[in-house]
Amino acid sequence: MTTFRDSAGIDWTIHEIQASALGNLPRNSLRYPEFKDGWLLFQSLGARKRLAPYPKHWQSLSSEELEELCRKAMPELTRPISGEFRAFQDEARR
Numbered sequence: 749m750t751t752f753r754d755s756a757g758i759d760w761t762i763h764e765i766q767a768s769a770l771g772n773l774p775r776n777s778l779r780y781p782e783f784k785d786g787w788l789l790f791q792s793l794g795a796r797k798r799l800a801p802y803p804k805h806w807q808s809l810s811s812e813e814l815e816e817l818c819r820k821a822m823p824e825l826t827r828p829i830s831g832e833f834r835a836f837q838d839e840a841r842r
Contacts, residue, residue: 752811760818763789766807778821790818798820 750762762812770778778784780800785799799821803809806817 750807750814752814754811754815758792760814761791761815762806762814763791764802765789788817788821790821796824798824 751759752762762824765786765788767784770784770786782800783798785801786839787798788802788806790797790799797818799817802817809817
């Protein structure tokens with residue numbers, strides 16, 4: 749887990765959801781096929797966004813670079829009930 753503050757003053761937490769967390773999920777349960785190899789989950793107080801694919805060296809990026817990735821990430825408009833969300837729940841329990 750990594751945190752950063754964007755240029756608007758919003759605090760974000762980033763979780764990496766690795767492909768290994770998807771091991772037991774049928775690939776057809778993923779809403780978006782690009783998430784099959786994992787994704788970054790960006791969370792703030794009022795938003796959740798996901799980015800896939802993502803750079804494997806993301807943890808060494810500056811706040812400005814993380815903000816750019818966050819801008820590119822897909823916003824979640826509703827609470828997910830897909831395989832991606834189940835994988836995040838499983839990963840968060842570890």
